[in-house]
Amino acid sequence: MKKILFPTDFSEVANNAFVHALHFAKVVNAELILLHTFELPIIDNQFTPDNYYAIFDSLQLAQFDMFKNEIPKLRELAQKNHLENIKLSHKLMDGDLIYSIKKAIREEKIDFIVMGTSGATGWESFFIGSNTGAVVTALDVPVLSIPLEAQFTKIEIIGFTTRFREKDKSALRQVIKIAKKTHAVVKCLYVKTSKSDVSEATINEWKTEFENEPVQFSIINSDLVKETILDFISHKNIDILAMITHKRNFFSELFKPSLTQKFSNISTVPVLAMHEE
Template sequence: MMKKILVPTDFSVEARHAFEVALVIARKTGAAVKLLHVVETPYVPDFSVTGDTNTPDGMQQVYVLQLLDATKAQMKKLVDAVPHEGVNVLQEVDVDKPIFKIKRTIQEEAIDLVVMGSKGSSGLDEFLIGSNTEKVVRTADCPVLTVKSGQPPFDVQEIVVASDFKREAGQAMERFKAFQELFGARMHLVYINTPGAFESSGNLHRKLEEVAQKHGLQNFSINIYNDTIEEDGILHFAQDIRADLIMMATHGRTGLSHLLSGSIAEDLVNHTNIPVLTFHLK
């Protein structure tokens, strides 16, 4: 049961699209949507949003308070500009390091899903992408959905689940199954077979069938896709079936497991216009 969706925002076009996508999911689940903007200033250690300050320089306090007021006005403008009837939209502006505040909010408010905007390979946005999003994707205790702007309305019919179907066959698959059922989508399990980690198609089919049976999957397909590297294989397969969403599990700081080595989740976010849902395994 999804109760609260977090949307970190910097008021960019990409962040607005993330808000719109979160509203689509909220209407299907009854969840509230929380918009969060984090003001990062050089004076963070000496300042609280209540206006208390430990610094003798009152000008610093005035500067931050004015910045907060302007940011709250931007937040109201964003909420007013996006139709959100029927959804409980919460707003927060705080002074902190973005990644610290996002992680703390996820934990303290039992966030079920984070939706973040991405500019992709044309350039990494200072707040939404780069180190902050990478850290959220790798360490969040809940699924993180990364979306691009300029995409059609968020309607998920074809989902790719790219995996080695080992560790993530448990914890993550149940999360992915719930997302599939939410949209009534078809799930395409895919194993990318590469020259460096080749397995016979027969063995792989049996492995994927066992996963599907164990988790009671319905409306799914099993696919073995050959490519030179895993990232290219996931992208090419997703394009071939015209996927609306790619889902994968990450393994935190160590990157992704056998199949999803290195920083493939982050690479996919940057190199495809298809939304990517990642779930960090403990």
């Protein structure tokens, strides 16, 4: 059984993503490990009273109580979606969010991460801002990010961006496995720019290799790569977009407001960020 790490701050954004995480767990036959992180304040003990450690104990207890109170709400949400059979476990960790996620990945041998794309207490910096690409590519497992506006619907069409590199094939095969479990079609997009060096022979070789799979290929000539991808999502009714994070800055640039405001529905599409092998 695979393992999905679900970091949560129990916000509306996170609870919406939890529904997606439950359904994704069912598709890939996985258990969910809920992770809540918190950071204790740095206090110079030279200037604090004798109950210095009591302060930290009380703060930790408050976090634990909040965690304990929120878990039943998530279980109720699972029951409401008829997914109460998905195995759930929990981790409460003190420390930086990214450090804690990396530690949990190592300790639990995580296969996927599912999380909302924004939230409270430092979560905005995970997916929003100039460090987005760096953060996503720093993790060793695929990350499925869920915008608040993305209400769960059955996965019928998965978009996959490729440059027809040999090493893209393993990611595509992983996406195909997910697609088959939900009876979805994978629509692959290659944006052929004026600087593209992919030959027709390579493209035809890919089409031949995957001709018996639920895969369709689209080759679009354009130098506006990001805009073309967003247009592709809109016109092909993509339910999830799978991307390989081969460019650290590309992932974050794709979701800059200056671009996304032109395509209002991009905010409703979950994105699966995959990593080069």
